[in-house]
Amino acid sequence: MDLDLGQLRALEATVTAGSLDGAARALHVTPSAVSQRLKALETATGRVLLVRSKPVRVTESGQAVLRLARQIALLAADAARELVGEERITLPIAVNADSMATWVLPALAPLAGELAFDLHREDQERTAALLRDGRVMAAVTADAEPVPGCAVTRLGGMRYRPMATAAAADRWFPDGVTVAALARAPVVVFDRADDLQHRYLRQRGVDPAAPPLHLVPASADYVSAVRLGFGWGMVPAQQEPAGELVDLDPDGAVDVVLYWQQWKLRTPSLDRVADAVLAAARDALDHDAPGRS
Structure with a gap:
């Protein structure tokens, strides 16, 4: 498949905004242009990628393409940051409420001046689903089974x-x-x-x-x-x-044993977040709690 970067951006923007109108505002184009790019992307992949509901829903095939779109966007943002030094990178991460309220926010705070965080609060039993459908790049989860395309590390209990x-x-x-x-x-x-x-x-x-x-x-x-x-x-x-x-x-x-799952894609920004989360977990969590390694 020869996938067009503009079409991938249209998919990512539509899912992020939840609608074609929102994507059009983010991309500074018309809703019709967004729709045409999405149709061209679906033609190129031979799959239906989005259900045009309110908000839009990603199909199973769309999840894989959305992951690709966001991985390319992250690589491009990291490259721009390295070249220009002004790019603000946004990382969507899923975290369970108790971790967010106790140890995750202090772990991310030193990075907040350079990175922007889009934190999705969800039960630890459900955060992996946000990774699976491409909405986040990493997650604190109770699921030890790696999501396709992701690596998993035990954090502790x-x-x-x-x-x-x-x-x-x-x-x-x-x-x-x-x-x-x-x-x-x-x-x-x-x-x-x-x-x-x-x-x-x-x-x-x-x-x-x-x-x-x-x-x-x-x-x-x-x-x-x-x-x-x-x-x-x-x-x-x-x-x-x-x-x-x-x-x-x-x-x-x-x-409750927690794990860190993230895309296998290696970027400086994602690596820094992973290092911060793993270091904080070493101090905050119980490492003798029973669970799968």
Whole structure:
């Protein structure tokens, strides 16, 4: 296939903007010109690459072409930065909320003056999907299986403990963490994709649908809700407020092993980010947590 760079830019801009109109504004052309470039690219590849919905959706074939488009864009930006020294490179990265709230932002901060970050917050079980469809170049993920075209490195584990305030523990667990108590005690859950509390309940033989749920979809606010007595929740060791919460079940910790996945493409910018993330993970995460290497 002889793929045209302008057509690849049109695909990348359309996916980034979510529409042909948005891509046209970014590329300073008309929506008709964007549409023509996309049609020519689909003709060249012999595949449908986009579903023209609102926002547009990338097809499975489109994911591979989108990865190529963004890899070429990153290589070009790094080359321009080396030649001119003024190019600001934007790196889209997927990160789970707890990592973003604790150790990832400090890791990236020293690079923020030279690189621009487009951070996608997603559950660690889902970040690999953003790599797969080409929306990000790298991800902190719980998936040890490398996405096609990506390399994977184990980062370490985040340990979560079932915790509550002393008052909540006395109210809901007067006889300890029993099946009956877990079935009726309110539980704080990050969002509907958060399986940590449900995983712990299943380990204890409790139907996750039994207890009442409080949904608090922000990492710091989640811990605040537990501190305020909304209920119990799985709190990461990196966010445990000293002396404010009690561990309901010292043997009930849940380990989530995290991995760094990134494109195999080597560029100075992506290498610097990887080095920063891996160095921070060495200090922040548990390297004895069970999981696949």
